[in-house]
Amino acid sequence: MNATENERRQTAQGIWQRLRDVLITPLVRGVARLFSSEPGARPVEPASTGDSGIDSLPAVFLAAAVLDPLYIFDRNAEILYANEAADRAFGPVATGASLRLKFRAPEMHALVNTAAAGSEEPVAINYAERVPVERAYRVVASRIGNDTGLFVLLFKDQSEARRIDRMRADFIANASHELRTPLASIAGFIETLRGPARDDAVARENFLQIMHNQTQRMARLIDDLLSLSRLEMKPYLKPGGQVDIARLVEGVIEAMRHLAGESGVVIESAFPAKPILVAGNPDELVQVFENLLENACKYGGSGGRVLVSAEQASPLDEVRLTVRDFGPGIAEEHIPRITERFYRVDVETSRAQKGTGLGLSIVKHILTRHDARLSVKSKPGKGAAFTVHFPPVPPAVQSSGQ
Amino acid sequence: MQTQHTMRSFDDELKYLADQIAAMGGYAERMVAESIEALIQSNAGLARKVVADDVFLDEKEREIGERSVIIIGKRQPVADDLREIVGAIRISSDLERIGDLGKNIAKRVVAVTEGRQPMRLFRGLEALAGLALTQLKEVLDIYASRSIERIGFVRDRDEEIDAMYTSLFRELLTYMMEDPRNITACTHLLFCAKNIERIGDHATNIAETVHHIVTGRQMPLERPKEDESHKIVAAPEG
Secondary structure (H helix, E strand, C coil): CHHHHHHHHHHHHHHHHHHHHHHHHHHHHHHHHHHHHCCCCCCCCCCCCCCCCHHHCCHHHHHHHCCCCEEEEECCCEEEEECHHHHHHHCCCCCCCEHHHHCCCHHHHHHHHHHHCCCCCCEEEEEEECCCCCEEEEEEEEECCCCCCEEEEEEEECHHHHHHHHHHHHHHHHHHHHHHHHHHHHHHHHHHHHCCCCCCHHHHHHHHHHHHHHHHHHHHHHHHHHHHHHHHHCCCCCCCCEEEHHHHHHHHHHHHHHHHHHCCCEEEEECCCCCCEEECCHHHHHHHHHHHHHHHHHHCHHHCEEEEEEECCCCCCCEEEEEEECCCCCCCCCHHHCCCCCCCCCHHHHHHCCCCCCHHHHHHHHHHHCCCEEEEEECCCCCEEEEEEECCCCHHHHHHCC | CCCCCCCHHHHHHHHHHHHHHHHHHHHHHHHHHHHHHHHHCCCHHHHHHHHHHHHHHHHHHHHHHHHHHHHHHHHCCCHHHHHHHHHHHHHHHHHHHHHHHHHHHHHHHHHHHCCCCCCHHHHHHHHHHHHHHHHHHHHHHHHHHCCHHHHHHHHHHHHHHHHHHHHHHHHHHHHHHHCHHHHHHHHHHHHHHHHHHHHHHHHHHHHHHHHHHHHCCCCCCCCCCCCCHHHCCCCCCC
16 A cells, blocks of 8 residues: 555656646746846836937837836826737726726725825835736836826736746646546556456456556646646737638638547538638637537537537627537536536546546637637537637728738 | 816816725725635635725715715706716615625635635635626726726626526535535535625626716616526435
């Protein structure tokens, strides 16, 4: 028993180390680099004299060149200017809108009030947003010049550091729990192979097969966890490019035909001929539809067919992509929760289908980054429909491709 | 933003009201987030802080109420100005209620976490709270930006919250049936879940008020009720 315990611990340590090498170390380095450069720590340098044109440099040019979110506001905390990074991070604001309405956290109010009251020294706080995506900033407010009545509010993204902490905690909690079951099973079989089943060729073959399956499951689990962690590590930036989502999904369907055939499923699609544009990152969106189609084939395979359709009523309406299966469906009490990590509707089926319990979490995560959402409709016995809703791409942006 | 008034100070008064709502919103958002955090990490200190924070919301609600009455009496506002002020009164009372619900969750922290509870009890609650907090943030953002195009999503999410609450109800019931020692914690968690669901409802109320402030019309009356926990019984499912 003690030997098994030791072995188990060693295997676990090995995995942990591998993870640390491929995952944590590069991340920590990345963050270290981020902090060493310290861009924009002091946005407003006193104008130096000279003939370089610096004296007549308009403040807005300077503010626009800053890559961190930046607001300029007046004594009444009205926003006079927001740079592009600010619009991207916190959404566009109207000129003259109140900074206090935009950032409501008590500590932000205190910061803005202190600055607007004429504090000579820059004041700084840590500011965190929890929803929809966890973000953390170091925020500095300082006055501009001596008596301009203008102030600058500068955000420095520290989400990475925060996310690493959080990820480590989550990872240990989730991974240790999920890896323990296959590990225990492997350890058990090793013990049997050494003892009672030492000379039984049939049992040995059988056990080795099971152990093989378990190690594969652990490998898949780690792949999915890494994939999820990588997504969580990405800074909160909406993907910039544009994708013809209908063609992208057609590509995914082509790639999945093989797997569908294995489960005895026919994938049918109904797409309009003209392109349907959404803003997004093609690789990530491929992952979304791979997961949805894979689920439809695995869990709804008994229906024999899967229907994928796309619709957009008008260019100003949201784009909807639906993956519909005709299998057993999902009971209504499970629907709100299936995107939670490791939430399984039916543990046995999920294990049998080699599920890791992370597929839909990955889907949800990617969609949140895309400002899109997932809705699920299902009745037991009637199959399930997973619909992805993308916000429309404003026509003005459509041609420029951003 | 409103058109400028001849009396500059009237604008200032309205702006002051909106700022106070923003301050209340910030406190309410944080109280809810921190009460859940305290619950999950069994952090009694944080729970006490949440309970103490509630005083701020109570005071602010009273202040907004009094100021609004003074403004109405002094300025005799009509149309959108009047809607703005009456809306502020209504929103402040919704926010004050949200604070109370957060406080109530915080008060249960000690009872729930007496004796370490398994993580799985909290996972669903955390997800539910995430939904409600997103809802609250979105609604307050809409109040700030007056961009009511997104208001439809608020109702969608309210449905989602209700469905999630129903599912959570069932789950907690299962835990209680599994092991009677779970009953104390799960009962408190049921109340917490209900509180969070109510927070979602108050957020939806605020959305409706904002819609009225901006457009002058009521939001169409279709509020499907998805909370079906009243139908759930403890009998094992067939």
